Amino acid sequence: MSVSAHDRLHTLRNALQDQFERYTHKLTTLTAHGTAPEHEGFDRQTAVALIDSTRQALADTTQALKRMTEGTYGRCEQCQLDIPVERLEILPHARFCVPCQQTQHR
Numbered sequence: 001m002s003v004s005a006h007d008r009l010h011t012l013r014n015a016l017q018d019q020f021e022r023y024t025h026k027l028t029t030l031t032a033h034g035t036a037p038e039h040e041g042f043d044r045q046t047a048v049a050l051i052d053s054t055r056q057a058l059a060d061t062t063q064a065l066k067r068m069t070e071g072t073y074g075r076c077e078q079c080q081l082d083i084p085v086e087r088l089e090i091l092p093h094a095r096f097c098v099p100c101q102q103t104q105h106r
């Protein structure tokens with residue numbers, strides 16, 4: 001696997017980490033003040049949902065980096081076939097190929 005894919009995953013993980021901290025901070029603020037100011041555009045429930053999806057993406061990215069070390073990166077966890085490069089470019093932490101992803105419930 002090329003170095004650029006590895007770099008991309010690292011960058012992604014850092015970005016997700018930042019995002020996660022921002023959302024967590026937001027939630028703390030929202031919880032402390034009870035309600036969100038109108039212009040903020042999102043409430044406590046949205047913050048919780050964002051934290052959840054960011055946490056999931058972060059976990060997937062960490063797993064992807066681990067798989068890269070093990071040499072199994074880019075392989076579908078379900079059918080064991082190579083995930084198309086185009087898909088990995090859009091979603092570097094993809095765990096499944098498209099057909100298998102559609103059978104997953106997350």
Ligand SMILES: [Zn+2]
Pocket residue numbers: 076077078079080081096097098099100101
């Ligand atoms: Zn598959």
